[in-house]
Amino acid sequence: MIVATTRPETMLGDTAVAVNPDDERYRDLIGATLQLPLTAREIPVIADEFVDPAFGTGAVKVTPAHDPNDYAMGERHGLPQVVVIDKHARMTNEAGKDFVGLDRYEARAKVVERFDALDLLEKVVDYEFAISRCDRCRTVVEPLVSTQWFCRMTEMAERALEAGNKQHEPEFVPQNPWTKVYTDWLENIHDWCISRQLWWGHRIPAWYTEDGKVIVTRSEEEARAKAGCGDAQLTQDDDVLDTWFSSGLWCFSTLGWPDETDDLKTFYPTSVLVTGRDIIFFWVARMTMLSLKFMDEIPFCEVAITGIILDKHGQKMSKMKGNTVDPLAVFDKYGVDATRITLAAASAGTDVRWRDDQVESYRNFANKIWNAARFCLMNAEGARIGARVEGASETWALHDRWIVSRFNRAAEEINAALEKRQFHEAVYSLYHFFWDDFCDWYIELVKADVTNVEASPARDAARSRLLTMLEQSLRLLHPLMPFITEELWQRLASLAGEGGREFLHPAYREMNPTVMLAAYPQVRAELIDERAESEMNAVIELISRVRSIRSEMNVKPGEAVRVLVSAPDARTREVFATSIDQIKRIARASEVTISESLEVVPRGSARAALGAGAEAIVPLEGLIDFEREQGRLGRELEKVEAEAARGEAQLANSQFRERAPAEKVEELGKRVDDLVSRAQAIRRMLEALRG
């Protein structure tokens, strides 16, 4: 019979040749006995479904001692196991006296040579196949039958599956696809080989007597007692337990198990396990199974699966590849807070390509927080923070109502995101609230008021509102940037009642105030103020358009401009009027004139269309660059017209009007009206410019 092999030396350990029972070519030979070349052994031809008739010659040599599949076949057919390669990859006595002591590769060559000499060699062909290698030294691994300790898993896996079905525990977040990965593995459970041939770890608690009896107990003393031979020679198994075996006990062993400690009673079962998808089998499933076994409970109700940190090329990090990041070096370079929030900013469950420049941007964020707080604290004299200053909302300016509204929106979003374990959404909301709303706008809006050197109730009230907003923001930021927020919060605490104690949960009132124990800000829906937001948006738009004109018309930063604002809507005029000081300061305007309409536009003005039919005009006298202004307005018109046309087409579609929710139709209608009126305004401006 002709068989194929990639490891000719193993033929010395063959104890059968297998064929598929349905293979016509070999049917007659099943049960026959073959002479195994180069040995004195006779081996049977066996029939086994495992054999693929289409592969190779359809006849497979079977080496139970040196191949996992052959081992299984050997078990099915009661074949002997002949070990021909030892632990040092040298041929054993069983390989015969011509081969004993040879290295496996020398033996391989010699077997081929002998076959050739005996005219038994059909052919030698190049062949590519996957080969298993040692992870550490890359040595090719030869399978070798050996005695190992196994843990029977069937019952434990069934219990874990049952808990999954009945209690839906643990719950994976995100649910897909990890629930399926977890249950699939449990459903196809294999007995667990817990022996490891390493020199570190817990040694397997099995002892052998001199006559080869095995005793498994907790200690050698117990083993001795159990053996009933006080001073007999006992030898402990050399193998150690798989590290995941003890890791699997982690949830309760760390709390003092097997003792019934207070910690165990208080903290077990735990709430959330945060881990990576690569150890769902190794660790998570083992923890659930071992916890059910020893504690009768699932150890955590939720498993939050995070992404894995990859290097910047998308490769998994490993010490062997040398592409690992040293967290301590990152901490030194950018700070712990920046590192922490960078990790939180990684989209939930998605792998992250690690890039320093990302950490750098959060280092910059930390610096921004520091400097904003520095500004606030520089102007803290006379300020108070906390519940007492929050009360007087009727005295708040538009921008105060606005920032409080924005803060409460952020608090709402952030709490919801944390609840869903969507940490990146929380980071996004925090970053933009703090940097865009609080720093870029609010601080600038209140700057004149709070930096006033003359003390006054109005100044101190403005300072109190600013510092109160900072204090609340620090609390909101704290879980993501713990160190900087604590440092700054401590500096603020003295401005609050009882040195900050008023912010602590009643249970902690006796302790030293720390932001760690302060209540986490929750949304106060009554402080979300849609009107303040839309009014403030109008002010922001006006300021932005004036700035845009200044920049595009190359007005020097130090140079003040006049701003003429027209607004047909009385409420809009009122809003601009109440914020006129802020507009002047931030837009760097010497004068802001607000009127219902402008009959006469000064020659050489740059203009911008605003919402609600309002218009901003910046007279530039001789300074205006007509070509630039035309280009600027032209680009704007193009954008507005394109969007208006899209909206109009949609509104003209009867299907849309009939089937879309009325609310959406109305919304689009309003938007299109605004766009159309803006387009008209811009066209008038362009005409005026040409004329």
Added chain:
RNA sequence: GCCCGCUUAGCUCAGUGGUAGAGCACACGCUUCACACGCGUGGGGUCAAUGGUUCAAGUCCAUUAGCGGGCACCA
């Protein structure tokens, strides 16, 4: 071979059927009394391809391509 995920700006990535976004990078201007690790203003998109569902698709469905991962197998 089976299963899963990804493909959006130069790069790394968010995006919940209804106006495509961020950070970095880029361009221009700025020693504006918290911050140049900053401030202001800009430019930059066939949302992998094709088909379908829908009044409406980056988003839902199907197919294809490319990339990544897991499991199985490798006589």
